[in-house]
Amino acid sequence: MKTTIVAGLAASLAVLVALGGTAGAEERIAYKSAKSGTSYYQMGVELANAVKAGSKGEAILTVEESQGSVQNVMEAAARAGNYVFTAPPGLVSAAAAGKGPFEKRPNPRFAEIRALFPIPSLTMHFIVAGGGEAHDLSALKGKTILLGKGSFGATEGEKYLDLFGLKDSVTVADAELGNAADALKNGQIDGFVTAGSFPAPNVIEASAGGSIALLSLSDAEVEKTGRSRQVIPAGTYAGVDTDTVTTSLPVFAFSTTAMSDDTAYLLTKTFWEEKAALAGESRWWKAVDPELLAEGGVKLHPGALRYYEEAGVAVPDTLKQ
Template identity: 65%
Template sequence: MRAWLKTTIALGVTALCSFGLAAPGHAEQRIAYKSAKAGTSYYQMGVELANAIKTGSQGGTILTVEESQGSVQNVMEAAVRQGDYVFTSPPGLVESAMEGKGPFKNRPKESFANIRALFPIPSLTMHFVMRGDQQVDRFSDMAGKTILLGKGSFGATEGEKYIKLFGLEDKIKIASAELGNAADALKNGQIDGFVTAGSFPAPNLVEASASMPVSLVSLTDAQIEQTGRQKQIIPAGTYAGVDKDVATTFLPVEAFTTTAMDEQTAYLLTKTFWQQKAGLGERAPWWKAVTPEMLLKTTVKLHPGAVRYYQEAGLRIPAEMR
């Protein structure tokens, strides 16, 4: 992607900021927004987004944030939900549903054919966190350390994959504990490090870095290529004491809907999101990492209403995404 992409999205937002999702005096519109488990960063993002959409539409549109057990449930419900339904998921999971693979292999793939993308949200970024006194700079330096992975999350699964991929399967001791206790366990010396995936700044890492020295393991370009994931740079200064850029991987996450949503609603919802993104970033730093480039890192088609907005904003949308 070129520098003009950021410029054109900014110009488009400026040019199109004359109205929101609904004008004052019009009937209030409610849209279901399927998020994540209550108490997680992604549920918090859903609340932040709902507030931004309400502000941007002058109270005309309300996102009703619903708790979810995860992205698989969100995608599953897209096949049966009626009316305006917005949900979050990694694009790859939506692609699996459309192809009838993975957790959707016993479901008719036609049920998911009408899913369409709207806009990106903060990605799942891998963090390999170590105590600052461990002098761990490279992945191979984790040999002989006790690492907490947690259970059942994307970060745990991905972390385990990397440990095997880079030949450390029999060289690392995996701690048996919940990821929610990671900061305390690190501080108390029960573990040498932990693995977590989430938007950055990650709350549990902010907590840990505020109370003790920590470091982040940086991956080489060759290692990132081995993972099959996309490269993400966590800028220096994101966390206390981490004074250099850290190279890692990320899994994109997007807001999706279905073709049951009409074009005008999808258009205005997408437009209002980009209008409000700067304010979202001022209130919660993880929104700052969301860029237009993320939009084109998927093969899932955009909703026609979203296509309309991006074209007016000056973005070149590939034919396969229309």
């Protein structure tokens, strides 16, 4: 009898130890963002802090530096479990179809990528010095403009110059975009083009160093670009007192079907519950709302979809499993 009681106590103790080992267990999640020092890397750090606080430590994001969205998507084919990364949805769709940068490196695992939630979009900024009467893209004529090299903003900016007949009337400066604000201040260039979430650090620096104008696109011009219409509110940058109509490329946080539904649910739920706090910390989060889901184009992770359905968020049928 005594032996039976001891055995029973031992079994109970084993159960308690097992429960104690899992109580408060945390989900470790790798978050692949962008180069350190960029606004998107900073967003990753802010998101990691918000997720840890909002989930009370149930989910821990470890922010990893990246060389860009193509690398982020490529790693999705090799990483297992809790891997989250940021990229434009169009790039993920290209990977699944084996097109674009992935044409020579196709992988069936690209089709397992699923969306979680949108983050601040890549927003086009066309900046010229002097402010005043400069309002639309015609203000670029006869100017020396810095586009930078190799970035989405550089590629998109060059496309717009061609699209709107400005290519032959604009001199493109041969310099790195990181020097844009100083070059503008010193009169080495008349303006620059950049893409990023707003407020963009290099545009803040330029507006603080002197009078600038942000150039607007007409609705017809926006439609011609094939990009999403975006409004940069008045007052976002010093001296820019009117709304600026421009274009943007949506950016999302993605994972794969290797992430459990519960983890995807927890991460998505925590993000939206902490979004107001994030916006209070950095203004670029203010532009993120559930309506951006319609611009995703990549099916939602089942765990994320569960959250949206519980929250009563309208989700396009094309994003459902």
